[in-house]
Amino acid sequence: MRIHGRGGQGVVTAAELLSVAAFNEGRHAQAFPSFGSERTGAPVVSFCRIDDRPIRAHEPISEPDALIVQDPTLLHQVDLFGGLRSDGFVLINTSRSLADLGIAEFFEGHHSERVLRVPATDIAREHLGRPLPNAVLLGGFAAMTRAVSLDAVAGAIRERFPGALGDRNVNAARNAFEYVDA
Amino acid sequence: MLKQEEGSQAVAHAVAMCRPEVICAYPISPQTHIVEGLSDRVRRGDLSPCEFVSVESEFAAMSVAIGASAAGARAYTATASQGLLYMAEALYNASGLGLPIVMTVANRAIGAPINIWNDHSDSMSQRDSGWIQLYAESNQEALDLHVQAFKLAEELSLPVMVCVDGFILTHAFERVDLPAQEQVDAFLPAFEPRQMLDPADPVTIGAMVGPEAYFEVKYLMHAKQLDALDRIPRIASEFEEAFGRSSGGLVRGYRTEDAETIVVALGSVLGTIEDVVDELREQGVKIGALGIKCFRPYPLDEVRAALARAGRVIVLEKAWAIGVGGIVGQNVRLALSGLPVSVHDVIAGLGGRPITKRSLRALFADALADRLGPLSFLDLKRDVVERELERQTAGGRPGPHAENILKELGVVAARSH
Numbered sequence: 331m332r333i334h335g336r337g338g339q340g341v342v343t344a345a346e347l348l349s350v351a352a353f354n355e356g357r358h359a360q361a362f363p364s365f366g367s368e369r370t371g372a373p374v375v376s377f378c379r380i381d382d383r384p385i386r387a388h389e390p391i392s393e394p395d396a397l398i399v400q401d402p403t404l405l406h407q408v409d410l411f412g413g414l415r416s417d418g419f420v421l422i423n424t425s426r427s428l429a430d431l432g433i434a435e436f437f438e439g440h441h442s443e444r445v446l447r448v449p450a451t452d453i454a455r456e457h458l459g460r461p462l463p464n465a466v467l468l469g470g471f472a473a474m475t476r477a478v479s480l481d482a483v484a485g486a487i488r489e490r491f492p493g494a495l496g497d498r499n500v501n502a503a504r505n506a507f508e509y510v511d512a
Numbered sequence: 513m514l515k516q517e518e519g520s521q522a523v524a525h526a527v528a529m530c531r532p533e534v535i536c537a538y539p540i541s542p543q544t545h546i547v548e549g550l551s552d553r554v555r556r557g558d559l560s561p562c563e564f565v566s567v568e569s570e571f572a573a574m575s576v577a578i579g580a581s582a583a584g585a586r587a588y589t590a591t592a593s594q595g596l597l598y599m600a601e602a603l604y605n606a607s608g609l610g611l612p613i614v615m616t617v618a619n620r621a622i623g624a625p626i627n628i629w630n631d632h633s634d635s636m637s638q639r640d641s642g643w644i645q646l647y648a649e650s651n652q653e654a655l656d657l658h659v660q661a662f663k664l665a666e667e668l669s670l671p672v673m674v675c676v677d678g679f680i681l682t683h684a685f686e687r688v689d690l691p692a693q694e695q696v697d698a699f700l701p702a703f704e705p706r707q708m709l710d711p712a713d714p715v716t717i718g719a720m721v722g723p724e725a726y727f728e729v730k731y732l733m734h735a736k737q738l739d740a741l742d743r744i745p746r747i748a749s750e751f752e753e754a755f756g757r758s759s760g761g762l763v764r765g766y767r768t769e770d771a772e773t774i775v776v777a778l779g780s781v782l783g784t785i786e787d788v789v790d791e792l793r794e795q796g797v798k799i800g801a802l803g804i805k806c807f808r809p810y811p812l813d814e815v816r817a818a819l820a821r822a823g824r825v826i827v828l829e830k831a832w833a834i835g836v837g838g839i840v841g842q843n844v845r846l847a848l849s850g851l852p853v854s855v856h857d858v859i860a861g862l863g864g865r866p867i868t869k870r871s872l873r874a875l876f877a878d879a880l881a882d883r884l885g886p887l888s889f890l891d892l893k894r895d896v897v898e899r900e901l902e903r904q905t906a907g908g909r910p911g912p913h914a915e916n917i918l919k920e921l922g923v924v925a926a927r928s929h
Contacts, residue, residue, distance in 0.1 A: 345685075346518070346685045349516055349685045349686075350516045350685070353514075353516035353687055354516075358687060359516060359685070359686075359687070360684060360685065360686050361684065361685040362679070362680070362683060362684040362685070363679070363683055384687075385686070385783075386650075386782075386783030386784070386786055386787055387783050387784045387787050387869065388677070388680045388681070388684070388780040388781065388783055388784055389784050389866050389867060389868045389869060390866050390868070392868065392870070
């Protein structure tokens, strides 16, 4: 899977947390960033592979099974959907419709139940008081793909962010899980 | 203990368990996370006794390591790219003096053009510096090689460079099996220096040597490197016995037994190659891969034995001798001299350009169809190069290559006026 966002939104951390969640469920996982101009606000991409077998390949993911778009302002700037199959999962951080975002036409013919939206920035503001959507979206990702469980995501978040910060992120992720699951 | 961890943190873990007494470092991407992890451990008192020396340059980092090692301390540092070049003079001193320093090189391209991404130009530029060079293909192997490196360095009294692909490994979260401290302690005995600056028993380390003895002192480096060819497989098998997994050694073949075509490579690209080898094997293609784990000393006999029965060898390498061709390729040809094997150098992955399975499939298909020449460049944008060459001969002041090509690719906007 591939995550698109901007520097400062925790794009790299999200992929790492997802790999830890998969690892905690006994699976093999590999997370890595595509480093470029990793300044705050600049487009950043990260990747995560999850498999039942050891992962040997070290190449970027050009044909993802799933995408998370942490920042919808990237939609018309970066080739976000490159290599995505028509049954690929897409989770976009937005409260707007696909038509509003100007991508409804693009997803015609795509399995519509696999293109989902979650207002992760709003959820993050509510739970964390800060617009940090990365851990929130992992909750939505778990609901959308079932590639990892919400419990595993929560465990990975708590390992990285102990204490109240972890709890708040877990609550936000659970909120996103329920939002997507509904 | 199994852990999902960043490559740099896994290396820091391994180095800390080897109980270095002096760590000196200057931060440079993509090595920085390793020495940050170590500096945290020293600060917290988790790694003790150990002195962490923040220096003002890589030249100083290696100089401090030399001083520490000469004073009898187990010394470690890490660097990359320009940093490795900046310490070049001191590298030759460390090896010439026979000091068992261990250093991680988080492999990165060399400027100009400035570039922070991975290739092997940095460590390959120092292949003849007298350091032993080991190349890791995964984070697990990166971790394991550091434990082996201290043992090897100290048995031989020679410095060892552990080369770990920058970003691709150093910044990747993968599953690693972290050994217990007691296991590492049992495997790696306390450092017993062969030579030491000791006020109670004074010696000179680094004496001036004239034509009467320079050759002999220098030859000893070669003799020790050849000795390493016996020790490296022995240490790897002791490691396997102690830790229950195979890591390191001189070379490692993958499905090479009956292979008519063998792909040779170093480092993290091996896993990607092996995946493509499996795909082709399913189609009945007799293809295999050979990882060179230790490039210095060069395991000539092992490379020859592994490749002798292949008709075709593809050497995929992340650096090259500009104006000549492949570096690893030259060494492979040396190992195969007199044998009817065709060797094809393929330069790939420079400056972080991804080496993808898609490109490898096309490359191997070309090789199998006898369309591959002696030297090729994987995914090089030839049209871009041709147009820049044309601009350079068109007269006037065509300007710098890097800016022209970035402009053509649309990476930077046109010049402002």
